[in-house]
Amino acid sequence: SRGAQPAFPCNICINSVAAHYTPLPQDDLQVKDGDVVKVDFGVHIGGYIVDTAITISFNIKYDAMVRATEIMLQEAIGAIRAGIRAGEVGRVIHAAAQRLGFKPILNLSGHAVAPYLVHAGLSIPNTYTAGTPELKVGQVYAIEPFATTLRGAGVVVNGPVTNIFSLVARKPLGDSTLDRFVDELWSRFRTLPFTYRQIKDLGDAGWLERAVKSLIQKRVLRGYPVLVEAQNEFVAQAEHTVTPVENGVIVLTE
Numbered sequence: 001s002r003g004a005q006p007a008f009p010c011n012i013c014i015n016s017v018a019a020h021y022t023p024l025p026q027d028d029l030q031v032k033d034g035d036v037v038k039v040d041f042g043v044h045i046g047g048y049i050v051d052t053a054i055t056i057s058f059n060i061k062y063d064a065m066v067r068a069t070e071i072m073l074q075e076a077i078g079a080i081r082a083g084i085r086a087g088e089v090g091r092v093i094h095a096a097a098q099r100l101g102f103k104p105i106l107n108l109s110g111h112a113v114a115p116y117l118v119h120a121g122l123s124i125p126n127t128y129t130a131g132t133p134e135l136k137v138g139q140v141y142a143i144e145p146f147a148t149t150l151r152g153a154g155v156v157v158n159g160p161v162t163n164i165f166s167l168v169a170r171k172p173l174g175d176s177t178l179d180r181f182v183d184e185l186w187s188r189f190r191t192l193p194f195t196y197r198q199i200k201d202l203g204d205a206g207w208l209e210r211a212v213k214s215l216i217q218k219r220v221l222r223g224y225p226v227l228v229e230a231q232n233e234f235v236a237q238a239e240h241t242v243t244p245v246e247n248g249v250i251v252l253t254e
Contacts (some may be wrong), residue, residue: 007042007049008118008193009164014038018105018146018156018235019227020164025197025205034059036066038237047115047190051142052253053239062234065147068100069238072145077242080135080143080249086110087132090125093145097126103154105146105235108227113140113241116190135244140252144239152233159226165212166193168222181211182220193224 009022014035023029031037040053055066072093079092089110097104110124122133126145135141148154167186173179184202185194196208203211215221229235241252 002045004043004045007044007051009195009198011040011053012037013040013226013235013237015234016229016232017159017226018108018229018237020224021159021161021226022164022195023197024163024195025200031058036062036234036236038235040237040239042118042241044116044192047192049113049115049118049140050241050252051113051118051144051239052241053144053237055236055238057236059234062236064100065102065149065234066236068097068102069145069147069236071100072096072104072147073143073238073240076143076145077240077249077251080141080242080244082137082244082246083134084244085132085134086122086124087129089135089143090132091128093125094127097145097147100147101150102147103150103152105148105154105156105229107155108144108146110142110144110239113142116192118142118193137244137246140241140243142239142241144237146235146237148229148233148235151231152235153230155230156227156235157230159228161226162223163226164193164195164224165216165221166224167191167220169220171220173218173220178211178214182215 013021035058037056042051057063057066075096076093094104104126112120112122114120242249
């Protein structure tokens with residue numbers, strides 16, 4: 001009723017896949033017994049974004065890890081107030097992970113959120129980092145701890161699939177068909193991420209893949225590869241979007 005739209009393609013990431021997997025048209029991937037499934041989604045109204053994620057376990061072996069990410073998130077939110085540095089939030093997340101018997105994913109982070117920008121520059125690490133900016137009243141941040149087992153590397157690497165993209169530039173391309181395609185992407189998404197299933201009406205699958213590849217090469221589009229835990233260990237995630245106030249924080253996605 002308020003005109004909300006997806007802020008980015010819903011991520012459905014299974015087991016060791018930590019982020020950036022979203023289904024393709026005719027995708028036949030299935031959730032199976034024994035899986036750990038992360039669902040990360042966001043909405044926007046007029047470009048103003050909230051972002052949240054949950055993990056659903058179909059494997060009792062990993063229930064404690066799922067609960068750990070929820071506790072990591074709760075403790076991080078409990079530490080936030082205007083003026084706290086992003087790295088101090090990361091210290092809280094890392095300490096909670098260690099106390100609970102898990103590793104945080106060190107090269108994934110929370111992030112500032114701004115109109116039409118899911119990732120707006122400032123990162124909120126999942127470990128202590130020196131020299132980070134302060135969180136400010138009136139700004140919006142996604143707090144996003146990830147955890148893996150003690151057998152894991154605690155880092156993610158790029159996987160073989162990229163099917164989420166966003167516009168990073170608009171410029172004449174010398175190709176009227178591509179120019180019209182970029183104009184349509186801008187009209188629909190501005191700088192928000194999108195995926196093939198959201199644009200399947202703009203051409204057949206082969207042409208869309210070629211057009212997207214060309215625009216990445218021309219640095220008009222950016223691709224977001226699927227991110228996988230480096231030792232292929234299972235990963236859990238929890239996330240809320242918050243805004244600091246003088247003596248605490250308001251959670252926008254509860």
